[in-house]
Amino acid sequence: MARQIEAQPYHLAFAPESTALLIIDMQRDFVEPGGFGAMLGNDVGKLRVAIEPIRQLLAAARKAGLFILHTREGHRPDLSDAPPAKLSRGGGPQRIGDAGPMGRILIRGEPGHDIIPELYPLPGEPVIDKPGKGSFCQTDLELILKNRGIRTLIVCGVTTEVCVHTTVREANDRGFECLVPSDCAASYFPEFHEVALRMIQAQGGIFGWVSDSAKVIAALS
Secondary structure: EEEEOEEEOOOEEOOHHHEEEEEEOOOOHOOOOHHHHHOOOOOOOOHHHHHHHHHHHHHHHHHHEEEEEEEEEEEEEOOOOOOOOHHHOOOOOOOOOOOEEEEEOOOOOOOOHOOHHHOOOOOOOOOOEOOHHHHHHHOHHHHHHHHOOOOOEEEEOHHHHHHHHHHHHHHOOOOOOOEHHHHHOOOOOHHHHHHHHHHHHHHHHOOOEEHHHHHHHHHHH
């Protein structure tokens, strides 16, 4: 049965059976003190504000029976899937693959690469390991979604202007309808967060819709 989520630029009609919750990169290396994000000089507290809204939305989505997926950005231990341009970018003393407080930075299987305990996947919730910013690039995400008949994505996570935005753009080009709850995404740079959300809903929803966790939970209840 079709429902509606109150959103901008207009309400989004959706069917729970063809809707998925996609949680982007809520990894220890990005949102916990001492991780890669903090090592780059960022205030991880600006990302952690999204944890509780996502946790509440995740609980509501599980109760409503939505298909739920999680992503992690990271690389193979031998870095064979990490482009040299990505490895060299930044110029800091420690880079991807180097030893950090939570193991090797952004390496699959290391503690820092894993999802934070507050949002940890349940058995049966796919985890998409991606080597880049977008969740569709070099992954089987599109295949999984299409096999499940998914048409609508509720996209949460970090950071708003990088991995969330890239994923929404990729999904839009593949024909999926995307909604981003504003309090379920975050950035190290609040001004980037605000502009990224405005970009999604501009021009009649050029990339999708923007709402908030309370409105999405109300629509799922």
